[in-house]
Amino acid sequence: MTAAFIAGVSGTSLTDDERRFFAETQPAGFIIFTRNVESREQLARLTSDVRAAVGRDDFLVLIDQEGGRVQRLRPPISRLLPPAAAYADCYRTDPSYAIGAAHAVARLTGEELREFGINMNCAPVVDLPVEGAHEIISDRAYGQDVAQVVALARAVGEGLMAAGVVPVIKHIPGHGRATADSHFALPVVSTPHEVLSKTDFAPFKELAAMPSAMTAHVVYSAIDADAPASTSKVMTERIIRGEIGFDGLLMSDDLSMKALKGPMRARAEAVIAAGSDVALHCNGDLDEMRAVAAGVPQLSGRAQKRFAAAIACTQAGEACDRAAALDLLAEVQVRRTRIG
Template identity: 35%
Template sequence: MPRIRHGLGMIAALLVTGCGPGIGASPAPSPRASAPVSAKPSATPSAAPASATPSARPSGSLAERTLAEMSLRDKVAQLFTIVVWGQKAGAASKENEARYGVATPAQVVEKFRPGGVILFDWAGNVSGASQVAALTTGLREAAAKAGNAPLMIGVDQENGLVSRLKSVVTTFPGASDIGKTRKPANARDVARATGEELRDLGISLDFAPVADVNINPRNPVIGPRAYGADPGKVAAMVGAAVDGFHAAGVASVAKHFPGHGDTSVDSHTGLPVITHSKSQWRKLDAPPFREAIAHGVDAIMSAHLVMPKLDPSGDPATLSPRILTGLLRDELGFDGVISTDALDMAGVRKKYGDAEVAVRAVLAGADILLMPPNLPKAYDAVLAAVKSGRISERRIDQSVLRILRLKEKRGLFGPIRTDPGAVRSAAHLKIAKRVFAAVK
């Protein structure tokens, strides 16, 4: 089937433009709240730590030009990746009404101008390949109509236990099975084929691979989602998977930093505590993230867990400047996008309210605020923090520029292309069969 092209025209290019299995249970509706008010001019940027600054790029890139045209309100909106309910961009949903005050997924995107949308089967986003491609196209067209930066659409498609598109795409082995083959080439091939199918559905970012080293056999949240219990083997698999996603032209997200492998508590329902010393962390948890960074991973997702010997404050890693900025940015040298894990999870909501969580995540070093339980409240809190000077506008600019550079790198400023007929191809089925047969 020929690749379908949906031209957004020159205007779209010039206008301002994951998560664990526990998220699979649809959360209760939030009270209706008003949307952000209309955009106002940005304030003068203030200073921010040099460690948080993206590496210098030639001025005048598409991402930089887009940022220069954005209001403060649209910059703050770019930080959020949200859930919308329904199979069609133009179909009404009571869940959207309850949470966002508008009925259709397209109206949500037009009203709130988020940087991204994440698709879920439990949100009614997935019933067939053509349906998903039409939904992603409609959402991106709505973003262009609203004068946003291009919309980035993501999904948790790890394969295996966490497979949000399992009714639509080729069934591939999960990470633990791939790890048993002892061949990183299998991780690369599965990631490439997965990425190609996501791209054909209009999805540009996969919240995968899992980079956790599952050294605790009682781990209730990672387990078979990890490539194994050996840091070296997991690192090789993660690096290969990143290469595979990039070969497909899809962004990859290594998760869950600083490492969720040695826990017996699920961060969807509680706050895990891992007592690794810094030297243990460097030996056991860090190698797969180092390898992902070496392979140019687009984004890294934080974990909602406490490592008191890395940060004695008691705050989860998602809210920890010592971990996200001190370790991930400064020690490991990561200059890509940092995404929180879902902000509706119990592990990050134990200590602070939902508004304060969003602010503290930005202060810690996060760029993408994923799935806040109350979008208007979180948006208003971040905006107020910038206006009060608690967060500098320069700090917001750094995050937005990282996000826009990722979108530019993955072709989101160009025309929309989908090819749902290419999903479950004979070549991909052959890869799946070969890797399943190699599992020992």
């Protein structure tokens, strides 16, 4: 059986307690942060050790490898990737080129992640930033136009899947309008529902067929003033599963973020009760992880089917033309500098 949560680890290798925890609790996945990365060989060994502790093939190994500011693997472990805004800049003058480059670089990124045993990337960001919003999204976004964001984010998602890596669109139903960073505070968006439907929610609706999504710790007061989307059954059922039509694997954003309050077990229970399939806990604190594990069920029913569908996306196709992808990666950076 698979438990409905994803956990982190504290360092660059598994402790004996962590090894027992993964074996006993059987989480759906494990997420990597910079604290877990020392060398290429070490990282591959860590992911292999976590998989061995769990002892299942249907296991997700996650990372945030968006590019730009949010990139857990950096030189000399992995190459630097441009932020989403670099593709947005290219799109202004040559949409076809920008879409092709985004796809090729995402596929290359996916193939390189697979070398470390990583099969899920928490990207692309599908948020639509607006003037005056907090800078937490800013250059992580593919633009401010719905059609442009959809085209580029779709290219990234499809590029990752071609490499056998599951994309996670985020932060559903939209973090771009938030005036606070949910890592540190709970953002409240008071925009009317009809405006949100035409803007923030629209890119997610166009990309609803993607296999996985991460919820936003953001209150949309016009729809549910009492809870952020991640813990709101109204937002999950009425907006994410309903209006947007997303029926893939739904995970919460990190439970340890300060946008949420209360004991860790209660937070885990809240996101599952709201309708997320799995709860995400990132900081590697073992006591908190035990509390999360105690607060979630085993995957079953629709949640189990969505998890299985995500796992099915980890079958890679033929390898990409790496030389061509690297040329595009370099050219995106040059074009952005020239445009800027």
